[in-house]
Amino acid sequence: MTDQRMRELTYKLIHMAPEAPPFPEEPLTQLKPHPTPTPKGPARRGLPTWAIAAGVAAIVIVLAIGLPLLFLAGGDGVEPATPTTTPPPTSAPVTTLPPTTPPVPVDVTLYFFADYVEATPGDGPHLVPVKRTVDIVSETGGIHDEFGAALIALIEGPSAADTQLYAGISTDIPGETELLGYTIDNTTSTGRAVIDLSADFLDTGSFAMTNRLAQIVFTATQFPEVDTVEFAIDGEPFDSFTGEVPGPRSRDTYMDALPPIFVESPLAGDQVGSPITITGFANTFEASLQYRIELADGTLLADGFTTATCGTGCWGTYEITVDYALAEPADGFVVLFESSAQDGSPINVVRVPVTLEAAEGSTEGLNLEVSSLTAGGAPLNGAVVVESPLTITGYTNAATEVRVGGETIGVQEEVFEAVVQLVPGINEITVTAGPLTSVYTITYVPDGTVEFAFLTEVSDTEIVADYAQWLTGEEADQAAIEDGEIPEGETMPNGYYIRNQNPQLRTLPVSPDVTIWLPTPAIGSVTMVTLPLEQWLSLFSEDGTPWDVETGEEPPVTDEPHFGYFGAGWVGNPYWLTLDADGVVIQIVGQYRP
Amino acid sequence: MTDEEIYRKYSDDLVRFATGLVGPFDAPDVVTDACLRAFGAQSWPTVANHRAYLYRSVLNQARSHHRSTLRRRVRELRAAAPEVAASPEVDVDVLAAVDKLSVQQRASVVLTYWEDLSPTEVASRLGISEGSVKRHLSRARSRLKELLHD
Numbered sequence: 001m002t003d004q005r006m007r008e009l010t011y012k013l014i015h016m017a018p019e020a021p022p023f024p025e026e027p028l029t030q031l032k033p034h035p036t037p038t039p040k041g042p043a044r045r046g047l048p049t050w051a052i053a054a055g056v057a058a059i060v061i062v063l064a065i066g067l068p069l070l071f072l073a074g075g076d077g078v079e080p081a082t083p084t085t086t087p088p089p090t091s092a093p094v095t096t097l098p099p100t101t102p103p104v105p106v107d108v109t110l111y112f113f114a115d116y117v118e119a120t121p122g123d124g125p126h127l128v129p130v131k132r133t134v135d136i137v138s139e140t141g142g143i144h145d146e147f148g149a150a151l152i153a154l155i156e157g158p159s160a161a162d163t164q165l166y167a168g169i170s171t172d173i174p175g176e177t178e179l180l181g182y183t184i185d186n187t188t189s190t191g192r193a194v195i196d197l198s199a200d201f202l203d204t205g206s207f208a209m210t211n212r213l214a215q216i217v218f219t220a221t222q223f224p225e226v227d228t229v230e231f232a233i234d235g236e237p238f239d240s241f242t243g244e245v246p247g248p249r250s251r252d253t254y255m256d257a258l259p260p261i262f263v264e265s266p267l268a269g270d271q272v273g274s275p276i277t278i279t280g281f282a283n284t285f286e287a288s289l290q291y292r293i294e295l296a297d298g299t300l301l302a303d304g305f306t307t308a309t310c311g312t313g314c315w316g317t318y319e320i321t322v323d324y325a326l327a328e329p330a331d332g333f334v335v336l337f338e339s340s341a342q343d344g345s346p347i348n349v350v351r352v353p354v355t356l357e358a359a360e361g362s363t364e365g366l367n368l369e370v371s372s373l374t375a376g377g378a379p380l381n382g383a384v385v386v387e388s389p390l391t392i393t394g395y396t397n398a399a400t401e402v403r404v405g406g407e408t409i410g411v412q413e414e415v416f417e418a419v420v421q422l423v424p425g426i427n428e429i430t431v432t433a434g435p436l437t438s439v440y441t442i443t444y445v446p447d448g449t450v451e452f453a454f455l456t457e458v459s460d461t462e463i464v465a466d467y468a469q470w471l472t473g474e475e476a477d478q479a480a481i482e483d484g485e486i487p488e489g490e491t492m493p494n495g496y497y498i499r500n501q502n503p504q505l506r507t508l509p510v511s512p513d514v515t516i517w518l519p520t521p522a523i524g525s526v527t528m529v530t531l532p533l534e535q536w537l538s539l540f541s542e543d544g545t546p547w548d549v550e551t552g553e554e555p556p557v558t559d560e561p562h563f564g565y566f567g568a569g570w571v572g573n574p575y576w577l578t579l580d581a582d583g584v585v586i587q588i589v590g591q592y593r594p
Numbered sequence: 595m596t597d598e599e600i601y602r603k604y605s606d607d608l609v610r611f612a613t614g615l616v617g618p619f620d621a622p623d624v625v626t627d628a629c630l631r632a633f634g635a636q637s638w639p640t641v642a643n644h645r646a647y648l649y650r651s652v653l654n655q656a657r658s659h660h661r662s663t664l665r666r667r668v669r670e671l672r673a674a675a676p677e678v679a680a681s682p683e684v685d686v687d688v689l690a691a692v693d694k695l696s697v698q699q700r701a702s703v704v705l706t707y708w709e710d711l712s713p714t715e716v717a718s719r720l721g722i723s724e725g726s727v728k729r730h731l732s733r734a735r736s737r738l739k740e741l742l743h744d
Contacts, residue, residue, distance in 0.1 A: 001735040001736070001738050001739040001742075003707075006703065006706075006707050006734075006735060006738070007707045009688060009691070009707075009738065009742075010614070010703055010704060010707035010708050011707075011708070012685050012688045013613065013614055013685075013688050013689075013692055013704075014610045014613055014614055014704065014708050016613055016617070016618040016684055016685065016688075016689075017609050017610040017612075017613035017618055017621060018609065018613070018618050018621060018622060019606075019609070019622075020605035020606050020608070020609045020622070020625065021605070021609075021622040021623075021625065021626050023597075023598045023601045023602065023605075024601075024626050024629060024630050135635075135654065152657060156698065156722060156726075157722060157723070157726045158722075158723055158726070159721060159722055159723060160717060160718075160721075160722070160723045160724070162723070163723050163725070175696060175698055175699070175726065175729060175730055175733065176695070176696035176698075176699065176733065177696070178696060178697070200696065
C-alpha cells in the first residue's frame, strides 16, 4: 500500500464528511451509553446468562445512583439509552436541565513492559507500572467508569511521557484491540471481572500472550473490587489463549512477569514528600532489600534496608517509611535493590523517577561529627591549616554516603574519610549525611608552617617559644630508646615522646586575630574549645611566664579557670603554633597529653 | 474568542476528522458531543490550544462510540444497494475497509494523509508516542492492503 494510495483512500473517506452541525447552544442531557454491557442495548452480543445477571446487577446500581439524571433524560429511564443516535429530548423544559457533568480526571495505574531493572543478569523486560490521568465522564461515578477508562488507556499503549520515564517501554497488547464491554461481580468475596475484547486481542505476531494477559490482569486488579479476571472475545466467553493454562486469572498467575523487586508505590512521575512510603512485592534472597532516596545527580538523601514478609523463592510484601531533608523541591529517584549474596554488590536495582518535595526531615538519633587531622587535633570548624588538600575524618550514623564539598564519599561502619582541596584564605566546606548538614569554615594559609613548642613567656603581642618534636608510635619508641628514656624493646606508655634537643628560644610576633584552641575535659573524652587571647593569657602568671610547681610559683587555689584546660598555663605544656609566611603566629593549639 | 466562535472556526475540520474516525453518519453527533464535553470541562477556560484539545476530545468521543455502529451502517448500505451505494457521496467499500481499522489507526491515518502532519505532530495531537503512531500507520497500511487486495 503506497502513500499515494493511502492518501487517495483517506481523501475518499474525508470527502464523505457531512456539513458541520450547528453550534450546540444548550447543553444536552442525553445520557451517554455506559461502558458496562447492558442487557438490552445494541452493544450486547450474546454474553452468557451469568454475565447478563451481573450486567443487570450493575444496571440496578447505575439506576440507584443515576436516577435523577435518568429521570430527566426524557422518561425512558428503565430502558438504557442507546448510543449517540438517540435524539435529544427537544421537548424537555430546558431551564430545569442540570449541566452536563464535566469530565473528572482520575489517576489510574497502567502496566506495560520495560527492561528497567539494572544489574539483573540475563533477565528480560518486566511489568512496569505507570500513572495515567484519565478523564472520567461520570454520570454515576464509581468503579465502572474508572475501570473502563483504565483498560482503554492500557490498550492505547505507552504515552510519550511514559517513554521519557522508562526508555523502551512497550505494550504487548495489539493496538487494534478494542474494549467492547465488561462486567464486575463483587457480590462474593472474590471480585470477578469479565472483560470483553475484540478479536484483535488474539493477534499473534511477535507479542507474547502471557505478557498481554499479565498487563490486563494487573491493570484490572488495581481496583479493590476486582480479584480475578476472565475474558470474552467479541462477546463470547473465551479461555483458550495459546499456550496459557485456562481458569480465572489473578495477580498470582503472573507474578513471574514482575522483577524480583517490584515497586507499587510511588509510581514514576509521582510527587512525593517526606516521609515517603514505599510499598510493593519482593522475592529476594532472605527477603532482604535495601533502599535509597537520591537526587537526580546521585546525591543520597536517605537510605536503609528492610525485609519483605517472604523471600528466597517466595513473594512477600514490604512497606518502607523513610524521612529525608531537602531545601528545594527536586527531581530524584526512589531506588530499591538487594545486595548480591556473592559479593554484596547491588543487584535487581529498580529506580523510580519521582519529584521530591522540600522537607525538613527528622534527625532524631542521627549524628554527624567531623574532625580534621590537623596538628593538635584542632576542630575543623574555624581551623587554620597550612596544607592542601586536607584530609578530614568523620563519623555518622545518618547515611551510608556523605557529601563533602561536592564529592560523594562512602561511609564504612559509620566512619568516613574525605580529601578536600582548599583555596588560599577562607574555605566553606559543607558536609551532608542524610538529613544532617554541617558547614565548616577553614582558613588555608598556603605558605604557613606549623611548629611544636613549649612556651616560656607569653603576651598579647609576642610569645617566646622553645621548639621541640612531637613523636608518636614507633618513631616515638625509637627516639626514646635512642635518648635513653626507655630500655631497648620497650614502648612509650602513652604512645608519644617529646624530643627537645635544641634549647634555642625564639620570640615570635602574635597576630591580634590569633585563634587559640585548648583541650578541655568532657564527659568521658576531651574536646577542644576556643578562647579569646586575653583569657588564655590570664592562665599564665602575671609576668607572662608559665606556673612552675618546682620554683614554688602556683596560681591561687581559688583561681578556677586554671583547672579547666589540663594545666594550659603551666610549665611543660606543649602547643602547636601555626605561623603565616611572615612568621606571625596565627593559631595556637594546646596539645592534650593523657 | 467565545465558545461559539471557536466552534465555528474548527467545526468543519472536526467533522472531517470525525468522519475519518466513525464514518460520515455519526460524525456530527460525535463532534457535537465532544464539543459539549469540552466546553463544559472545568479545564476548558485554561486550555491554550483549543484546536488540539478539541481533536483529542473528538478522538475520545469516537473511541467510546461503539465500533459496531459503522459496521451496521455498512451492512444497511449494502442491503439498500444499488441506489444508496451508487451515491457519489458515500463509498461503501472504503467505509467497509475503514471499519476494519481501530480508532487509533484511523486517527493516525487521517492526521497523516489528510492533515499532512508528521508522525511527531500526530503523536502530540493524539497524546501517544511517536513509535505508536508509526505502528498504527504500518498496521493500517498492511490491513488495508489485505482488504483491498492492492
